[in-house]
Amino acid sequence: MLFGWIVLAAIKLLPGPVAGSLGLLGFGPLGPIAGSAAAWYQATFLGGLIGAGSLFSLLQWLAMTI
Template identity: 55%
Template sequence: MKNVEEVIVAIGDLAEQHPYLLETLLVSGVMLIIPESWFLRPLLRLFGMSPEGPVQGSVVAWAQRTFFGGTIPKGSWFSYLQRAAMGHWARKSIKKTILGSILGGIGLIGAIFASCGCV
């Protein structure tokens, strides 16, 4: 029970001293636990990104028209989101998925230790 109390106090201190870091850690943790295809694709589809491209009249179509016009630059934020919506993440190999999760977890643990002054 003492360990649980220490964790809750540490999280409270982190939230008080570094609110943005806590938010980043929480989102990162959720994204490690929930597979991208369960969360990211439905969210992108909600705004109008489909496997075939932007849906006419959607928020995504407006963003493409406003920010990029007819040509989407390779490596832009829009191209990465569109690739995710078109199923790129589903085609990743299991090795890359596991390796990415492990590296993300190491980064998350490092951020926690760095923020509490343990390192």
């Protein structure tokens, strides 16, 4: 639980580095960026079925929110 609060505080206090890191992984403001690691992971392991509350959905939500 404490870890979650620390992560939320870091996101709130450091949105630039968080957004930049997500962008490097391929999570963009409109969805996974074509040809990126995120797009490869989604196509290879998830096949379009992204579970609500999954780590992938959380990272994509963050990229679209901040």
